[in-house]
Amino acid sequence: MGTPPHAAVNETVKLAKVALRQGAGALVNGVLRTISRDQARGELLEPKVEGDSRSQARALADLYSHPVWMVRRWLCRFGRSETIALMDWNNKPPTYSLRANSARRVSRKSLLETLNELNVISEPSSVLEDFVRVSGGLQAVIRGGLMQRGLCSVQDESGGLVVKVIDPQPGDIIIDCCAAPGGKALNMAACLQKEGKVFAVDINKGKLSLLQNAAIHLGVDDVVITECSDLCSYADRHDLLADKVLVDAPCSGLGVLSKRADLRWRKTSTELEDMVNLQSILLRSAARLVKPGGVLVYSTCSIEPEENHGQVYNFLGCHREFKLESVEGYVPKTFVTREGYFASLPHLHNMDGAFAARFVRMRV
């Protein structure tokens, strides 16, 4: 990742002394210096990708520093070269994008000029008209106070494209069922141009208060109404039927591994199953909040089929009152799958992995 080997070794030795014990530093130092020396001489022994599928997955997992269970499922689905491309992407420094805040009449052009004054290398997004991509991290943007001043917010382009799938329009009543920390809710609120409401529901009080503060900075606090609640009890308590309902479900996060370096080691395949159960409960509750003729969007930042296509399939199987609508026309064609879903893949689209399906509730 561009860090010189001696610096990486020094930092890891320091960490080992703090995280393990003082004596661990010498062992870590010895092992890492040997690896670094062998690598410089071209003598580093690397695992060979050979044998049965399990051995190949193990070797690739070692070479690209991913858990074996993830590599195995991607190999089955994508094949070897695409799996390597995906792991390569996950190991690269993350890319970031910013959304110019239209609610405060900040244009993308003026945001690019402000970033230029701060010496932040940036370029217009090629897929979203109010987004810019920044290179080299977000420190200068944060130090420059751009978010505090309400000029922009940090949002991956994949999240911006999910908002395109919802297609918020002035006057809409929208319920964002898993809203915090608020990237999509705040983007939707800006689209409403002061007409309509975004009801932002989340079970996490701390994250919801981040959303509330950001709404004030961005000048959309008159449009966003927050409620800390479990979605299922929210759906029981409210008889509000919305024009549009978003379920940006909690998920494995396997589409955002470049931004969350620790995540790959904390997730297990069992947790993925638990997530799938929770997602289907949330989707079912959200469906009760959609008015006839209204739109329901289910999204995740996962690239795993059980959390995406699988949920859609199961949902449609027991909700005959909903039909799937293609996302074509809402997002560029390259993101539209054969089935009509939105899907971004990091190694193909150069952004976080995400998924969205758009349902319409039929008028009876």
Ligand SMILES: C[S@@+](CC[C@H](N)C(=O)[O-])C[C@H]1O[C@@H](n2cnc3c(N)ncnc32)[C@H](O)[C@@H]1O
């Ligand atoms: C993927 S995050 C949402 C990200 C958000 N939409 C955004 O764009 O910033 C999923 C959210 O679901 C919330 N959540 C999990 N279980 C929930 C439940 N039972 N009811 C409501 N929210 C829940 C989590 O607290 C988390 O903030």
